[in-house]
Amino acid sequence: MRSALLFLMLVCMFAGARGAVAFDFGRLGDALGLDPEVTQRISQGARVVSALIPISDEQERMLGRDVAARVIGRFGLEKNVRQTRYLNLVGRALAQRSDRPVLEYHFAILATDDVNAYSCPGGYIFVTRGALDMVRDESELAAVLAHEIAHVTERHIIKALQQSKLMQVGAEVASEAFREGGELFRQMSDFATDALFKGLKKTDEYASDRKALEYLERLGYDYPAMYRVLQELDARRRQGRTKVLARTHPSPRERRRHLKQAEPSLHLDAPTGIRLKARFVRNKKA
Amino acid sequence: MLLVCCLLPAPAWAADDYYIGASRGADVLAAPQADAAVVGHLERLSEVRVLERQRAWWNIEAADVRGWVPAGAVRKRHQPGRAEKAGNSVLEGLSSLFHRDDPAGRKTAVLGVRGLDEETGAVRGRANVAAVEWMERLTVSDAEIARFIEQGRLNP
Numbered sequence: 001m002r003s004a005l006l007f008l009m010l011v012c013m014f015a016g017a018r019g020a021v022a023f024d025f026g027r028l029g030d031a032l033g034l035d036p037e038v039t040q041r042i043s044q045g046a047r048v049v050s051a052l053i054p055i056s057d058e059q060e061r062m063l064g065r066d067v068a069a070r071v072i073g074r075f076g077l078e079k080n081v082r083q084t085r086y087l088n089l090v091g092r093a094l095a096q097r098s099d100r101p102v103l104e105y106h107f108a109i110l111a112t113d114d115v116n117a118y119s120c121p122g123g124y125i126f127v128t129r130g131a132l133d134m135v136r137d138e139s140e141l142a143a144v145l146a147h148e149i150a151h152v153t154e155r156h157i158i159k160a161l162q163q164s165k166l167m168q169v170g171a172e173v174a175s176e177a178f179r180e181g182g183e184l185f186r187q188m189s190d191f192a193t194d195a196l197f198k199g200l201k202k203t204d205e206y207a208s209d210r211k212a213l214e215y216l217e218r219l220g221y222d223y224p225a226m227y228r229v230l231q232e233l234d235a236r237r238r239q240g241r242t243k244v245l246a247r248t249h250p251s252p253r254e255r256r257r258h259l260k261q262a263e264p265s266l267h268l269d270a271p272t273g274i275r276l277k278a279r280f281v282r283n284k285k286a
Numbered sequence: 287m288l289l290v291c292c293l294l295p296a297p298a299w300a301a302d303d304y305y306i307g308a309s310r311g312a313d314v315l316a317a318p319q320a321d322a323a324v325v326g327h328l329e330r331l332s333e334v335r336v337l338e339r340q341r342a343w344w345n346i347e348a349a350d351v352r353g354w355v356p357a358g359a360v361r362k363r364h365q366p367g368r369a370e371k372a373g374n375s376v377l378e379g380l381s382s383l384f385h386r387d388d389p390a391g392r393k394t395a396v397l398g399v400r401g402l403d404e405e406t407g408a409v410r411g412r413a414n415v416a417a418v419e420w421m422e423r424l425t426v427s428d429a430e431i432a433r434f435i436e437q438g439r440l441n442p
Binding site: 077084092108219 | 342357412413414415417418420421422424425426430431434435437438439440441
């Protein structure tokens with residue numbers, strides 16, 4: 001009897017891991033000759049296990065790294081050392097003052113003329129060649145990066161993942177899946193990659209725009225740069241140069257409206273801080 | 287004991303390596319999405335042939351039906367010839383939920399970007415781990431960042 005119970009609990013550990021979908025505890029209990037009440041209690045226990053599970057920074061980094069490899073696989077990477085270093089200096093300066101400075105952020109350039117930027121979980125952040133060509137000074141580049149950093153610091157993809165059915169699994173099994181690079185890990189990576197390419201929630205985009213203002217301001221950059229970038233995106237959209245962005249984000253016009261509404265006291269139409277155009281141009285020539 | 291037997295994967299003489307492992311079987315759908323039309327139902331332990339994998343959905347073919355089932359419903363059979371005790375089989379079968387072998391033999395490190403349809407403009411691509419490593423090697427030190435901030439007259 002005891003060994004049967006132990007076996008049943010072991011089964012629960014695994015079965016509960018998938019939201020108990022795959023298992024009929026009642027039948028299992030019957031077959032093992034257990035008291036139905038005991039079976040029910042174990043079954044309930046298994047469901048308790050399948051609550052929202054935490055994802056550590058290290059697990060997030062592993063996941064983000066996998067997604068980053070797929071983003072690069074999709075677009076290709078521009079291995080321009082000087083420009084990438086410059087991108088990392090701007091990005092990491094912002095990230096140091098962000099709400100999540102402990103992560104190790106990496107920034108790189110995707111080889112596509114499409115105007116866009118991507119942030120993978122864990123701090124792997126990309127801007128496209130098209131986006132780099134669009135921005136006119138360092139504060140505007142910083143605005144693009146700050147928006148992406150905000151997706152990471154606000155854990156938008158991770159939160160979406162945690163709320164997905166995918167994560168209705170037991171914590172022990174989930175961490176095992178991370179370690180082994182198993183099927184669950186792959187499904188999580190699929191989910192995060194899809195979120196990147198299909199777009200996050202509109203509210204997440206508005207929140208990141210707003211957070212970006214804050215990050216720019218902390219470092220002394222001209223925070224209306226965020227607003228100017230959105231204006232420029234609007235212009236590019238009309239030229240059909242932001243196809244992917246248009247599919248995955250609310251319209252730049254809507255984003256500007258939300259930003260103004262959220263920060264009524266800020267003057268977003270006139271420069272207020274450091275723009276560093278000369279440094280930007282110098283580094284882009286490289 | 288009866289139940290332990292029914293938890294075992296189908297016999298090793300079965301023609302294909304994959305079978306439906308979900309206890310309630312699986313609905314076969316016309317398309318890889320939850321709201322697609324149901325074109326059939328496969329009982330637990332039904333043999334399936336995997337034709338294509340898309341994210342969380344696998345395109346399978348069984349004796350009299352073809353369509354999409356949730357990836358989690360499909361299990362890979364143990365290779366024949368491995369003598370195992372019933373208990374081990376059960377646990378391995380369960381753990382294979384999370385560590386399923388990839389029919390194409392690919393590892394996590396080399397994955398296509400899957401499940402991205404034409405509507406989103408994304409296509410399948412290979413993962414490029416080497417490029418991520420290049421990106422990770424290109425680090426800037428805290429001292430360099432501090433100098434960069436100072437030179438730009440940003441807030442120290």
